[in-house]
Amino acid sequence: MSQLPTETWTEDTESRLRVSFEFFPPKTEAMERRLWSSILALAPLNPRFVSVTYGAGGSTRERTHATVRRVLDDTDLTPAAHLTCVDASRAQVDAVAQDYWDSGVRHLVALRGDPPSAESGFRAHPDGYANAAELVAGLKKIGDFDISVAGYPEVHPEARSPQADIDYLKRKVDAGANRIITQYFFDSDTFLRWRDRVRAAGIDVPLVPGILPVSNFATVARFSEACGAHVPRWLHRLFDGLDDDPDTRQLVAATVASEQCLDLQAEGVEEFHFYTLNRAQLTKAICRMLGICPGRGAPAADSARDVTTEVHP
Structure with a gap:
């Protein structure tokens, strides 16, 4: 068991620990109100960025773009837009990325993406990016984006082997990725063993554990x-x-995730990415257990300017 967080809180620890939060675009007005209520609740924790997921369907993509733009326009937070290779040509993906760059968005999460639920496996668009490594390289040609990519401590389900998975991860980093955010996991030793293998492969970008409360x-x-x-x-x-x-x-959920984060912190992890599911309470509680709260390792002032929980027109 980890030590109580009060025994680990120091000004030096607090200054190093960073967090980021992931949200998904809302489908209804009620879901939009919940999303922005969650963003407002977590904004004072001064996240490095907040990412917004990106689905395969056209309407989902538009909701992602709208959410990213509102974060950029209505808050002081840094938005990180997800982009995938699914059902889009290179020209279409490049146009979206160029629009983000022109709008002032500098952070992207580059993913191959999952196929629509009706399909059994990923199929690259005939004129599209074939995989995330190609996508990262293409995005870097458009602008010097800060790009996060995905890592899989328990191996991607489609990988031929654990080593093949790490070899492909290195391709993404060699293409220009700036950090690796992992799929969620519940066994801390799984992440630590994977971290050792990743470092042994010569991958030296930050490895950020994905935490799912x-x-x-x-x-x-x-x-x-x-x-x-x-x-x-x-x-x-x-x-x-x-x-x-x-x-x-x-x-129970707050205790489990807090213990996981504290165990990883004791092993030198200094950054966490939380899959919030558009709900703030659990993530906020876990961050407090880590010593991340307004006035302690984060600015006391709210990071939002004039955002309300009303639906944005």
């Missing part, structure tokens, strides 16, 4: 089976019987 265990278990993330038995036991007890479930 478990707000709904059944949903996380189903998604993890699809994406190849291992859910350990001890986690099943912790959440067993809590389906109809949301208050206890939230407390």
Whole structure:
């Protein structure tokens, strides 16, 4: 078990720890209100950036663009827009990236992307980028973006082998990626062993653990089976019987994720990326356990200028 956070809080530790938050674009007015309420709640924690996911469908892409633009226009936060290779030509992707650059967006998350749910596997657009490494190289030709890419401590489900997965990760970094954000995981040793292999391969960009606070265990278990993330038995036991007890479930979730972050911090990790699912409470609680809160390692003033939780016209 990790030490209590009060024993690890020092001004030096707080000055080094950084966080970033991931959101997804809203589909309805109610979801938009929840999204912006969450952004407002987390903004005072001074994240390095906030990323906005990007789906395969045209309407999803438009919602991503609208959300990124609002973060840029209405807050002091740094938006990081997701871009993928799915169902788009190089010219289309390049046009989106150029528009972001012209708008002042300098951070991107470059991903191959998952196919639409009706398809069984990824198929590159005939005139598109074939993979994330090509996408990173293409984006760097448009502008000197700060580019994050994905890493898989438990190996990408489509990789031929763990070494092939790391070799491909190096291709993305060699193409110009500035940092690697991992798929979520629940076993800290899995990340640490992967970190050793990544460094041994000569990859020296920052490795940022992706942290998923478990707000709904059944949903996380189903998604993890699809994406190849291992859910350990001890986690099943912790959440067993809590389906109809949301208050206890939230407390357990906050404790589990906080312990994970504190364990990783003790191993030298200084940055975390939180998959918020557009909900602020759990992420905010975990950050406080790490000593990241307004007035301690982050500015006391709200980072939002004049954002309200009303739907943006």
